[in-house]
Amino acid sequence: MAPTVNPDKLLSNAMQIVERANDVIANEQTLRTLPAESQKVILKNSISPLPLHKTLVLLEQIQTLADSSCLNHLLLALASSVITSVSNLKFRPEVCVSKKLKDDAAVVEAWFSVVNVMAEDLRKLQICHSTPAIVQNADSRNISTSLMANSLDAVITSPPYPNEKDYTRTTRLESVLLGFIQSKAELRLLKEGLIRSNTRNVFKVDTDDIWVSKHLEIQQIANEIEKRRIELGKTSGFERLYHRTVKLYFGGMAKHLADLRYILRPGAQLAYIVGDQKSFLQVMIRTGSILADIAQGLGYEVVGIDLFRTRLSTTTKEQMREEVVLLRWSGKMPLNSYPFSDKVL
Numbered sequence: 001m002a003p004t005v006n007p008d009k010l011l012s013n014a015m016q017i018v019e020r021a022n023d024v025i026a027n028e029q030t031l032r033t034l035p036a037e038s039q040k041v042i043l044k045n046s047i048s049p050l051p052l053h054k055t056l057v058l059l060e061q062i063q064t065l066a067d068s069s070c071l072n073h074l075l076l077a078l079a080s081s082v083i084t085s086v087s088n089l090k091f092r093p094e095v096c097v098s099k100k101l102k103d104d105a106a107v108v109e110a111w112f113s114v115v116n117v118m119a120e121d122l123r124k125l126q127i128c129h130s131t132p133a134i135v136q137n138a139d140s141r142n143i144s145t146s147l148m149a150n151s152l153d154a155v156i157t158s159p160p161y162p163n164e165k166d167y168t169r170t171t172r173l174e175s176v177l178l179g180f181i182q183s184k185a186e187l188r189l190l191k192e193g194l195i196r197s198n199t200r201n202v203f204k205v206d207t208d209d210i211w212v213s214k215h216l217e218i219q220q221i222a223n224e225i226e227k228r229r230i231e232l233g234k235t236s237g238f239e240r241l242y243h244r245t246v247k248l249y250f251g252g253m254a255k256h257l258a259d260l261r262y263i264l265r266p267g268a269q270l271a272y273i274v275g276d277q278k279s280f281l282q283v284m285i286r287t288g289s290i291l292a293d294i295a296q297g298l299g300y301e302v303v304g305i306d307l308f309r310t311r312l313s314t315t316t317k318e319q320m321r322e323e324v325v326l327l328r329w330s331g332k333m334p335l336n337s338y339p340f341s342d343k344v345l
């Protein structure tokens with residue numbers, strides 16, 4: 001559980017760090033850089049040399065001078081300010097590197113202004129301090145290993161879609177700067193803990209597809225994608241993985257929904273926001289309706305599928321549906337608890 005952070009203490013601690021970081025920046029002649037292994041993991045040119053140097057000085061001062069109750073907040077502020085004000089990254093909406101690279105950036109000032117916003121928010125939220133929040137770093141496909149049985153009344157989530165988006169790219173720079181990923185091997189470990197939703201996080205040893213091996217619609221979609229790939233003569237390694245990615249995606253979601261049943265209290269309500277997709281050779285994947293079908297087979301009641309919004313597809317110029325799949329857990333396990341798998345699980 002996160003300790004209560006005092007906003008005044010956060011600000012005074014940050015001011016101390018600003019002073020010290022500015023001193024070091026003013027007096028150091030040689031630019032600091034990331035270790036070679038870490039450098040290979042970030043997107044090329046995602047941060048210019050001088051802004052990176054200043055960021056590494058600031059990071060060191062945060063790690064040295066932060067009070068233990070403020071450390072995580074101050075690091076989070078750095079993750080935010082680096083992406084929005086210091087890096088060369090743009091979100092359109094996918095992450096990319098801007099053509100105009102920054103020679104310099106007001107690294108310390110940008111960080112301090114985020115800390116100020118944070119302190120303001122903390123003041124407003126003081127009223128909620130009696131409401132605990134716990135953050136778990138875990139894989140939702142094995143949710144019963146991190147949450148207690150029969151303990152949840154509600155789930156609201158925006159899981160990945162089968163959309164060829166590598167979620168680890170979006171947060172790559174801050175993940176590397178804060179030391180969560182320091183090499184390609186660690187990046188792979190992170191990817192292994194995610195639902196397979198894009199060909200960049202599919203591995204030879206993956207087996208989540210067994211969870212939907214008897215789900216007709218998913219098998220038909222995967223076959224259609226593979227048939228279209230062959231017809232179009234697409235032979236790259238990634239294109240060859242498209243059909244498998246779809247099966248692994250829905251298999252992973254089925255595994256999550258199956259495991260979650262042990263954690264939910266009877267009557268628990270669930271909302272999953274997902275979007276229809278045509279990312280794999282334009283074969284339509286009605287994500288919401290397929291997830292609802294999987295959930296129903298696993299014993300959930302489908303309360304409804306609401307339209308959340310429509311999004312314009314950049315490739316097909318079609319309006320694609322984004323939906324909220326609403327479910328309810330009755331508490332009754334179906335006779336066949338894994339109805340879409342032909343393996344004994």
Ligand SMILES: C[S@@+](CC[C@H](N)C(=O)[O-])C[C@H]1O[C@@H](n2cnc3c(N)ncnc32)[C@H](O)[C@@H]1O
Pocket residue numbers: 138139140141158159160161167168193194195
């Ligand atoms: C559609 S995004 C939602 C992002 C979130 N709503 C936000 O605004 O930051 C899906 C998220 O699910 C995470 N994810 C993927 N597989 C996961 C897993 N097995 N367990 C937990 N989270 C996972 C991804 O890293 C990504 O951040």
